[in-house]
Amino acid sequence: MASITHDVPINTPNLWRLETPGTTGWQRTARVGDPRKYFMVSTDSHANEPPDLWESRIEPKYRERVPRIITDKEGVQWRYCEGYRPDKVRVMSFEGEDWVRSKAGADVQQRITDNRSDGVDVEIIYPNKGLAMWATPDPVFANAQCKVWNDWAWEQYGPYPESMLPVASIATGDLPGAMAEIERTAKLGFRALSLPCKPIWGGHDVDHVNYNLPHFDPMWRLIEETDQAITFHVSTGRDPRAARGNGGAVINYVTHSLAPTIEPVANLCASGVLERFKKLRFATVEAGIGWVPWLMTAMDEAYRKHHMWVRPKLQGLPSDYFKAHGLATFQEDPVGLALAEPFGLMDNFAWANDYPHHEGTWPHSAEAIERTMPMLSDASRAKILGLNAARFFKIEVPERYRQAAA
Secondary structure: OEEOHHHOEEOHHHHHHHOOOOOOOOOOEOOOOOOOEOOOEEEEEEOOOOOOHHHHHOOHHHHHHOOEEEEOOOOOEEEEOOOOOOEEOOOOOOOHHHHHHHHOOOOHHHHHHHHHOOOOOEEEEEOOHHHHHHOOOOHHHHHHHHHHHHHHHHHHHOOOOOOEEEOEEOOOOOHHHHHHHHHHHHHHOOOEEEEOOOOOOOOOOOOOOOOOOHHHHHHHHHHHHHOOEEEEEOOOOOOOOOOOOOOHHHHHHHHHHHHHHHHHHHHHHHOOHHHHOOOOOEEEEOOOOOHHHHHHHHHHHHHHHOOOOOOOOOOOOHHHHHHHHEEEEEOOOHHHHHHHOOOOOOOOEEEOOOOOOOOOOOOOHHHHHHHHOOOOOHHHHHHHHHHHHHHHHOOOOOHHHHHHHO
16 A cells, blocks of 8 residues: 555555656646646535534424434334435445545644645535435425525535535426525625536426526526625436446436436526527536536527427527536546537536545546646646636636736
8 A cells, every 4th residue: 555645545546546648838837836737726625514504403393304314123223314225224334545534624724734735726516425415305495404504514614615515406307495595605705606416306207397497587686796605516406326336336327317307407508598698607517517518509400400399589599508607517528628628628628636535536636637728728737627617707827826926
């Protein structure tokens, strides 16, 4: 077992994370301590909430419904959540970096240190345990859970605006409650919102309201007025653990977690929402970017070839609205990065280290960036590593980085 800086031991299954082709020919790097380092924003990091956060803070009438661990009469522990099938708690034995990742992120000062040592200047923070807040068919209950997260997140991270930007969680299935919470969080100081990929939790149902419908126009108008960015994080529309057995870990990650994040993008780009609300800006989070060129092409193909059925008629193609309003975040996606410049998406992609998750790049983000971004120009790397996020989330880029880029 080797070791690196941060005193984080590297167990054998993680040694591949150290592989790098280097930075020969690069004008700037992602290396900490390099005076030419890029300004870097992790557009997707995660809190490590106290396990009793919702049980201790939520309204008493909801206390028995919050996600929790239940022990049955045989002594077997089960993870209970209204929107998920019961899940037996497995005792996992992590080693090395995997153990460190499973424990990191709870202490605010330590996460600042962890991210600084990984080259991150600012992190955008989403729930971790709280991703289950939307996992209920009752959006009013979901909204009550979101309020708990929002209050706690602002208490934790609000005092550190130079390093941390927490994202407010909103349960859009409860439209009046959602709008009240959007207004409340804007007054607190939140600059971004996390909306579920589907307003109503669960499988597809044509009778459920969705973001393409005028039903949500009052919410879009309010978001424009409060000038908050919209984000759609993976695993927030339906159960991301729908497969079990052989290959389940891979199937769930690719099919049931990442893929549904496409749905809100198509809803916004094909429906005319972005013509009515021209100031909206939205991002998909942790879903990768390789699918974006395909989706843009597929939406345009459907718009042209199914013209006889398409309503409404748009002023542009659906892909035009993604380019003008959209952002997609990723950790490592060499396929998507290779397509960024050919498809003109340098302004629409944004990197993240996904701290402290296992699928993220912390604490070896520089190596990951060097492995996956050699084909990009210096200007494109600078945009994708930090400048696109700065524009989207309205983060001020420090003077030292502006001077280095001049």
